[in-house]
Amino acid sequence: MLEVKDLKVSFGGLTALNLDTFSIRKNELRVIIGPNGAGKSTFMDIVCGKTKPQQGSVKFKGLELLGRKEVEIAKLGVGRKFQKPSIFSGLTVYDNLLLGLDGPKDVFTSYFYKLASYDKDRIMEVAEKVGLVNDLTMIAGSLSHGKKQWLEIAIVMLQDSELMLIDEPAAGMSDVEAEKTGNLLCDLSKKHSVIVIEHDMKFVEQIAIEKVSVLVRGQLLTEGTFQEVRNNQEVIDCYLGSANSAQQKAHS
Amino acid sequence: MFALVFPIGYFTGLIPINTLTLWGRYFCLAIAALGVDLIWGYTGILSMTQALFFCMGAYGMGMYMTLSNLPEGQLLPSFMVWNQVEELPFFWVPFDNFSYALVLSVLVPGVFAGIMGYFIFRKRIKGVYFAIITQAIALAMFLLFSRNETMLGGTNGLTDFKYFLGFDLRDNSVKFGLYAWSLIALGLVYWYCHNLVNSKFGKSLVAIRDSESRMRFTKYKVTHYNVAIFVIGAMVAAVGGMLYMPQTGIITPGRMDVQASIEMIIWVALGGRGKLKGAVIGALVLNLMYSVFTTVLPSSWLYILGGLFVITVLYLPKGIVGMVDQMKEKLNGMFVKTA
Numbered sequence: 001m002l003e004v005k006d007l008k009v010s011f012g013g014l015t016a017l018n019l020d021t022f023s024i025r026k027n028e029l030r031v032i033i034g035p036n037g038a039g040k041s042t043f044m045d046i047v048c049g050k051t052k053p054q055q056g057s058v059k060f061k062g063l064e065l066l067g068r069k070e071v072e073i074a075k076l077g078v079g080r081k082f083q084k085p086s087i088f089s090g091l092t093v094y095d096n097l098l099l100g101l102d103g104p105k106d107v108f109t110s111y112f113y114k115l116a117s118y119d120k121d122r123i124m125e126v127a128e129k130v131g132l133v134n135d136l137t138m139i140a141g142s143l144s145h146g147k148k149q150w151l152e153i154a155i156v157m158l159q160d161s162e163l164m165l166i167d168e169p170a171a172g173m174s175d176v177e178a179e180k181t182g183n184l185l186c187d188l189s190k191k192h193s194v195i196v197i198e199h200d201m202k203f204v205e206q207i208a209i210e211k212v213s214v215l216v217r218g219q220l221l222t223e224g225t226f227q228e229v230r231n232n233q234e235v236i237d238c239y240l241g242s243a244n245s246a247q248q249k250a251h252s
Numbered sequence: 253m254f255a256l257v258f259p260i261g262y263f264t265g266l267i268p269i270n271t272l273t274l275w276g277r278y279f280c281l282a283i284a285a286l287g288v289d290l291i292w293g294y295t296g297i298l299s300m301t302q303a304l305f306f307c308m309g310a311y312g313m314g315m316y317m318t319l320s321n322l323p324e325g326q327l328l329p330s331f332m333v334w335n336q337v338e339e340l341p342f343f344w345v346p347f348d349n350f351s352y353a354l355v356l357s358v359l360v361p362g363v364f365a366g367i368m369g370y371f372i373f374r375k376r377i378k379g380v381y382f383a384i385i386t387q388a389i390a391l392a393m394f395l396l397f398s399r400n401e402t403m404l405g406g407t408n409g410l411t412d413f414k415y416f417l418g419f420d421l422r423d424n425s426v427k428f429g430l431y432a433w434s435l436i437a438l439g440l441v442y443w444y445c446h447n448l449v450n451s452k453f454g455k456s457l458v459a460i461r462d463s464e465s466r467m468r469f470t471k472y473k474v475t476h477y478n479v480a481i482f483v484i485g486a487m488v489a490a491v492g493g494m495l496y497m498p499q500t501g502i503i504t505p506g507r508m509d510v511q512a513s514i515e516m517i518i519w520v521a522l523g524g525r526g527k528l529k530g531a532v533i534g535a536l537v538l539n540l541m542y543s544v545f546t547t548v549l550p551s552s553w554l555y556i557l558g559g560l561f562v563i564t565v566l567y568l569p570k571g572i573v574g575m576v577d578q579m580k581e582k583l584n585g586m587f588v589k590t591a
Contacts, residue, residue, distance in 0.1 A: 048469060070468040079469070086466040088459040090526075095455045105472045107480045113452035141462075152466075159470060 001026045001193045002047070002163055007056030009042055009218075016042045017053070017218040026162075029189035031208045032197050033229075034215035035238060040197045041083055043215070044165040048080040049073040060163065079161030083168045083197075085148035089141030093132055093151060096140050097123045100155030122158065129184060130154045145172035150181070157188065164188065166196045170203045182206040214238075254279075254435055262428060269424045274543065276431035276499050279438040281519075282535035283492030286445050287485035288520045289531035294449055295481050296461030297378065300387040301368075303512035304394075305361040305486040309493025310503040311397075312357025314410035315347035317497065321413050331405050341403045350417065358490045365486035369479040376475075378464075390510050397505040409504030416498045427499075434495050438532070441488055445528050448484070457481055458526075518557065522564050524573030533572055 004022040008015070017039035024030045032040050045051035047058055049070040058065045065073055074080075088096050101119055103109070127133045130150040135143065140151060149169055156164055166185065170178040178200065185207050188194055198204050204212065208226035215221065216238050222229060229235055258275065261267030284306045291297050318329045328340060346352040372385055400406040419426040448454050460467050460474055467474050497503055506512075516535075523534020538557075545553050568575050 050465070070465075071471055071473050074469050074471040086463050088462040088466065090458050090462050091455055098452065099455060099459050099467075099472075100470055105470075107453065107476045110453040110456050111451060155466075155470060
């Protein structure tokens with residue numbers, strides 16, 4: 001589904017990401033963890049076209065993504081949820097979802113757009129899933145942080161992207177909310193490939209039904225099931241603060 | 253009020269026709285303000301060329317009026333004769349016909365905005381940089397229109413009209429007709445804009461203002477949307493300019509400079525950005541104040557304008573309309589409490 005090779009990005013001499021190889025299958029749910037500054041979000045930025053890497057290749061369904069524009073990549077089937085909820089704060093929740101809805105998105109179709117009943121059904125269905133049915137008339141900017149997260153996930157869901165890049169979905173959520181989000185993501189992974197970045201270990205444990213990748217200082221430290229990763233000494237080291245030793249090992 | 257009180261006042265002799273003509277002009281400026289609101293208020297693009305597009309519309313109409321007002325036997329406008337021009341320049345020719353002139357007055361600014369917008373938006377230039385570039389273009393056009401070689405009357409502009417479509421412009425009933433047309437046009441443009449901002453397209457514009465990147469990642473080609481609204485805004489302004497022309501009887505390059513565009517932006521900011529009502533109210537209120545204060549205290553206007561702008565920025569981020577809404581909410585709140 002997604003194959004990454006020799007990816008290198010640096011910002012002003014600082015290597016942010018140096019990924020030899022990374023790949024995920026169709027309908028896989030992959031969790032990426034790693035300390036701050038490990039390059040997790042940068043990785044997503046590259047896949048969805050926001051950041052340009054110095055070298056490397058990112059292939060999605062066999063097509064090279066690097067060098068394409070955001071809209072093209074999105075059209076190929078890559079959806080992105082940002083770390084900081086990026087929604088249309090001046091519009092109602094319903095309008096946010098309406099704009100997220102998949103379909104022709106050129107100026108003329110939008111101009112002459114008439115709401116079709118199946119579109120409405122689809123919006124209601126997704127709103128139901130993310131628990132925003134009672135907030136449809138609210139202005140999105142006035143939602144709580146957790147609900148903003150859900151709204152953005154809903155926008156990505158409505159696009160029906162084959163690959164969904166979900167950056168810190170549970171940030172700012174209560175345990176109950178996080179658990180609901182976790183269930184939602186597991187559910188999504190039945191029909192879509194999903195990559196999730198997360199810090200909260202409890203949440204990771206819930207959603208890590210498949211592999212977990214650990215990024216440290218721009219490099220892939222290890223990959224494995226949640227149990228394997230949790231018991232990995234190197235991972236423990238870098239999470240418990242002795243990041244230097246982990247880095248040395250990564251270099252060796 | 254404008255559709256009833258003013259006409260009744262006029263026909264009963266209580267309101268002089270000149271007041272009506274003055275308001276007719278305000279309506280035209282309000283139409284231009286609606287264009288500013290679409291571009292700036294809804295889409296968040298700060299453009300300094302609205303006055304330019306307004307003037308392009310006015311010039312288009314002015315060219316028609318110049319040609320239709322030529323005395324019997326004269327083939328060229330006087331200013332061309334003085335400049336030793338022997339033949340009517342090609343771009344003047346279609347303006348001899350009223351319907352062509354109408355279409356071109358809107359189409360030319362639209363195409364101009366389209367080309368300009370395409371090249372600027374494609375490079376993802378926005379915010380302050382966009383404002384600066386448009387400002388430079390407005391200045392360049394101002395200089396171009398000011399030159400005699402451009403064949404648009406130079407700094408004197410186009411003026412000295414007696415007839416419009418065969419009607420005598422000094423006639424009160426003609427003046428009233430123009431007032432009525434301006435009001436109708438304002439109503440139609442408002443209705444059009446209202447439908448526009450409530451369509452999916454309109455919502456996309458607000459979405460671009462709120463989060464352009466989210467739009468891109470949601471498969472929208474933001475550039476196309478920006479260009480589209482820029483063109484629509486320009487054409488709306490041109491409609492205002494076209495109607496403005498017969499009522500003022502003169503158009504000069506002085507009306508298209510950057511300052512004029514900034515004033516339009518201040519109208520919208522004061523009235524209430526991102527609300528169509530705000531644009532209209534802002535344009536009407538500020539122009540009325542302009543007329544009043546320049547009569548009473550001629551030198552004070554700029555201070556008052558500046559002061560109002562500062563107050564808006566500091567205390568009324570949503571303008572007059574926002575203030576009224578807030579007061580309504582407070583009143584409602586009080587009623588709920590007492591009930």
